Amino acid sequence: MIDERHEELAALFALDLLEGAERTQFESAVAADPALAALVQSLRESSATLAHTAPATEPPPALRARILASAAAVSAEQPRAKIIPFPALIGWAAAACFAALAAILGVRYYSGQSEAESLRSRIATTELALKGAQNENDAAQIIARRQIDTLIQQAAGSSRQLDAEQQRATNAESRLAATALQLAAADKKAVDALQQLAQLTPRLDAASRNTAEVRTQAEELGAALAAAQTHIASLQHDLQTQGDLANLKITALASLLKNSPQAIAVAVWNPAKQEGVLKVDKLPALAADKTYQLWVVDPQYPNPVDGGVFTVDPQTGAQSVKFTGKQPIAAIAAYAVTMERKGGVEKSAGPFLLLGK
Amino acid sequence: MLTYLPEALAAPVSEAEHAERGAAPSSRFRVPMSDTSSTASADDRTQADAGLVLRMAAGDKTALAELYDRFSRPLYATALRIVTDPTDAQDLVHDAFIALWEKAAVFDATRGTAFAWAVTLIRHRAIDRVRSRRRRSELLTAALPADLGYDEDSGASADTSAARSDQASAVRAAVATLPGDQKRALELAFFSGLTQQEIAQKLSAPLGTVKARIRRGLLKLRDSLAHRL
Numbered sequence: 001m002i003d004e005r006h007e008e009l010a011a012l013f014a015l016d017l018l019e020g021a022e023r024t025q026f027e028s029a030v031a032a033d034p035a036l037a038a039l040v041q042s043l044r045e046s047s048a049t050l051a052h053t054a055p056a057t058e059p060p061p062a063l064r065a066r067i068l069a070s071a072a073a074v075s076a077e078q079p080r081a082k083i084i085p086f087p088a089l090i091g092w093a094a095a096a097c098f099a100a101l102a103a104i105l106g107v108r109y110y111s112g113q114s115e116a117e118s119l120r121s122r123i124a125t126t127e128l129a130l131k132g133a134q135n136e137n138d139a140a141q142i143i144a145r146r147q148i149d150t151l152i153q154q155a156a157g158s159s160r161q162l163d164a165e166q167q168r169a170t171n172a173e174s175r176l177a178a179t180a181l182q183l184a185a186a187d188k189k190a191v192d193a194l195q196q197l198a199q200l201t202p203r204l205d206a207a208s209r210n211t212a213e214v215r216t217q218a219e220e221l222g223a224a225l226a227a228a229q230t231h232i233a234s235l236q237h238d239l240q241t242q243g244d245l246a247n248l249k250i251t252a253l254a255s256l257l258k259n260s261p262q263a264i265a266v267a268v269w270n271p272a273k274q275e276g277v278l279k280v281d282k283l284p285a286l287a288a289d290k291t292y293q294l295w296v297v298d299p300q301y302p303n304p305v306d307g308g309v310f311t312v313d314p315q316t317g318a319q320s321v322k323f324t325g326k327q328p329i330a331a332i333a334a335y336a337v338t339m340e341r342k343g344g345v346e347k348s349a350g351p352f353l354l355l356g357k
Numbered sequence: 358m359l360t361y362l363p364e365a366l367a368a369p370v371s372e373a374e375h376a377e378r379g380a381a382p383s384s385r386f387r388v389p390m391s392d393t394s395s396t397a398s399a400d401d402r403t404q405a406d407a408g409l410v411l412r413m414a415a416g417d418k419t420a421l422a423e424l425y426d427r428f429s430r431p432l433y434a435t436a437l438r439i440v441t442d443p444t445d446a447q448d449l450v451h452d453a454f455i456a457l458w459e460k461a462a463v464f465d466a467t468r469g470t471a472f473a474w475a476v477t478l479i480r481h482r483a484i485d486r487v488r489s490r491r492r493r494s495e496l497l498t499a500a501l502p503a504d505l506g507y508d509e510d511s512g513a514s515a516d517t518s519a520a521r522s523d524q525a526s527a528v529r530a531a532v533a534t535l536p537g538d539q540k541r542a543l544e545l546a547f548f549s550g551l552t553q554q555e556i557a558q559k560l561s562a563p564l565g566t567v568k569a570r571i572r573r574g575l576l577k578l579r580d581s582l583a584h585r586l
Contacts, residue, residue, distance in 0.1 A: 008572040015546040015571065016481070017553050041469055046579035048473035050547045051480075052525035053532055054434035063433075063447050064425055067454045071421050074459060137463060148485070155488065156552075 002039055010036065014043035019149050027142070247271060253280075253335050253356035260284045263317065265354045267294075267335045275324050278310070278335075283353075285314035286339060292353070293344045296325050297334040304336060305329060309344040333357065402524065406471035413461035421458055428472065429454075431525065432479045438548050439483035440490075449486065453479040484550035531581035538562075539574030546571055 002010075009026050012018050018026055030037045253265035263283045269276035278294055286292065294307030306326040312319040337354035406427065412420035432453060437446035457475060464474065532540060538560075545556045557564040 004572070007576065008568050011572040011575040012553065012568065014575065015543075016484075017546055017556075017571070019552065042579055043575050044477070045470055045473045046575055046582060047543075047547060048470075048476035049524070049528045049578070049582060050532075050543065051431040051435040051476045052528040053544075054431070054438040054548070056430065056525075057434050057437050057443075059429050059433040059447065059450060063450060064422070064429070067425060067451050068418060068422055070451065070455050071418055071458045074455060075416060075418070134463070134465075152488065 002036060006036060007039070010040045010043055013040055014047045020153065023149065024146070249332055251332070251335055251356045253337060253354040256352050256355055257284070260317075263354065265335075265337060265356070267356065269296075269329075269332055271329070274329060275322060276307075277320065278307070278323055279318075279320045280310075280312060280337075280354075281316070281318045283312045283317040283319070285312065285317065289342045290339055291342050291344060293338050293340045293348070293350075294323055295336045295338065295348055296329055296332055297336065298325075298327075298329050298331060299333050300330055301327065304348060306344070306346065307335075309340070399524070403470045403472075407464070407466045410457070410461050410464045410466075410471045413458055414464065421454065424457070424471075425454060428475050432475060435476065435548075436479055436483045439480070439550065440487050445486060446483075449479055449482050453482060480547070487550055527585040528582065531578055531585055534581055535574050535577055539570045539577070542567055542570040543574045543578070 006029070009018065009022075009029075013023070013026055013030075030040055247270070249269040249271065251267045251269070253267060255261050255263035257263055260283065263280070265278060265280040265283075267276055267278045280292075283292065291309045291311060293309045295304035296307050297304045307323045308321070310319055310321045334355065334357040336348070336352050336356075338348050338350040338352055340348070340350045406424070409420045409424045409427070413424065429450060433446055433450050436449040436453075437443060440446055440449065453475065456478060464471065532543075535543070541560065542556065545551055545559060549556070549559075551559060553564060553568065557567040560567060562570075
C-alpha cells in the first residue's frame, strides 16, 4: 500500500523536482519496492504527455534533413554493429550444431554435444556481460544525475551569493545617498556661514575703525596722561621748591648811611643750593672806581665770607643779584654790605653800609 | 529484455492481427512497422514507437525519420516553451534525436515508453540550457505564456500526425478537467525548470500546498488519460 507521502514523492520525482538526499533516499525506496517503481513509471508517462500542452509550433523542414544527415555521419564514424538478437543467435547456433551433428553423426557425437554445451555457456556468459554493462550504464546515469544536482545546487549558492552582493551594493548606495545628503546639508551650512561672514565683515570693518579711533583716543589720553604726569612732576617740583622755600633764610638789611637812610636791602639764602638773592633799593650811586661788596657772616669762619660785588642803577639805586659764598656756608649770622674799591677785596676794609641779622 | 525483437523485426504484426490481439499482455512487445491509423490505441502507439527505436538500434535510418515525424512536433514545442529561442530549440531537438539514434540499443521498453524517454531527454537538456543561461531569480519572474490545456493556439496544429494529434487532444482534454491551481502547479513543474521552493514562491503558496497540488494533479491526469487514450 502506497501512502500519500510516497505518492507525493513519486509525483515530484516524476517531474524531477526531488534533489539531493531526498532524491537519493527515494531512489533507494523505488529500487526496493516494485509497486512504488510502477507508480513512478506511470507518473513519468503521464508527466511526459504534458509535452502536448506546449503551444504548437512546427519545426522548420530543414531540421529533419539536418538530423538525418548528422545520424548518417555518426553511423559513418562509428559503424553500428549489426545487432543480431540473442534468440536468433540461439536458433542459428542450434542449426549449426544440428548440421555439425549430421556431418559427423555417430563419429563425433560426444564431441558435438560438448561443443553445443560450450556454446550455450558462452551465450550465458555474454548475456551476463551484457547485463553487467547495463548495470554500469545505470550506475553512470545515477552518478551523472547526482553531479548535475550538485552543480545546480552550486549554481543556486552562487545565485544567493550574487543576491547578497547586490544587497550589499544596495546598502552601500543607501549609505552613499545618506552621505550625499549630509554633504549637501554641510554645503548649506557652509553657504549660510559665508553669508553670515559677509554680514559680519562690514561690522568687523566698523569695529576695526572703532578700534583705530579708540587707539587714537588712547594715544591722545596717553599723551594727556604724560602731560598730566609732567604737570604733576612740575607740581611736585614746585612743591619741592615750595618745600625749599620753607627752608630759605630771609634777612632784611638796614641802612647805616646817614645820607641814605631810606636805603634798604633783602637777602634770601637757600642753604640746600648754597646760593642766594640780594635785592637792594635806593642805594646811592658810587664813583666809577668804587663798588658795593656783600659779606656773609658764618660763625665757623673768623672773617666774613665774600658774597660778591655789585653796582646799582644810578637813577633808582636798585639792583637784584644772585650770590654765592666763596666758602661753604653752614649758618648765616648776618649780612653786611660794604663799599670797596672796584673789583672787590678778599677781606673787608671799607665801612659797613648795610647790615642785617 | 530484448526477446521480442525477432518477432517484431521478422514478422510484423498485421493490422487485423493487431486488432485481434487487442490489449493482451503479449501485445506490449509486438511492434507494428507503421502506425498511421488515427484510431490506434495507446498501446499500439507505444509498441510502434518502441519498434522504431529497435530498428534504429539496428542502424535503420528510415526508422529514425519515422520517429522524427512522430515525435518532432511535441518535442520541438516543449523545447521552445522552455528555452523560448527557436534556434536553441532546434539545436536541442537535433541533439536529442542524435542521442536517441546513438542510444537506441540501450532502450528498455519495460522501463517506459519511447515517447516518455524522448520527452525526458529533451526536457532535461532544455532545462539545463536555460538554467545555465539565466539566473534562477530571473526564472522566477519569467513569463509563462499560457496555462496548460487553455492555449487555444495549441489546438489541432500541435501535431499534424493524426494519431499523435488524437493523443495531444486527449491530453489537453484531460488537463482541462484539472482544477486551475493544479494545472498551474504542473505547468511550472514541467516547463519552468524551477525548484519546489521556487514554484511555491512563484505561486505565493505554502510549499506543502504546492506539493499536494502537484501530487493530486498528476494522479488525476494519469487516471483521466487512462480513460481517454
